[in-house]
């Protein structure tokens with residue numbers, strides 16, 4: 001199994017290291033050719049506006065969108081979630097628009113821009129998982145076909161629709177591998 005990590009900007013190496021710890025071959029996706037022969041792709045955290053612009057500049061945008069729409073397992077963390085959303089409440093920009101969710105950027109308010117918490121998410125692991133939020137979005141609305149995986153104070157922060165997984169938080173910034181394992185199981 002080979003998993004690509006979109007490597008235009010943001011937290012790439014942390015995802016690659018987690019995948020390697022799970023004995024998965026991980027490659028950086030920087031150009032269209034890198035999309036060949038991958039079994040799944042991770043869109044990392046970073047700045048969604050920058051990554052969205054670079055997706056167009058590199059011409060990766062359309063082939064990536066087509067691959068996701070044809071079923072390529074895809075996981076967006078934080079900015080990656082924003083890139084996948086059909087709607088963004090507080091931004092005029094739209095990006096790949098492949099998942100039936102409306103997100104709000106930087107949604108947890110300035111005084112708690114970044115925070116951590118530890119929760120149990122039974123679907124993902126039977127052990128508590130550390131969740132790291134950094135200027136995180138959350139999901140305001142979900143379409144009929146979207147499965148909610150986790151909420152924090154009534155706010156949806158992890159969800160799945162068919163082949164697409166999104167998390168507001170950053171499992172790659174903790175020692176916990178359970179979300180990466182969960183994504184690998186989606187591919188299998």
Ligand SMILES: NC(=O)CC[C@H](N)C(=O)O
Pocket residue numbers: 044045046047048049077078079080082105106134135136137
């Ligand atoms: N850690 C992150 O990925 C933050 C996302 C960022 N606030 C954005 O809107 O793109």
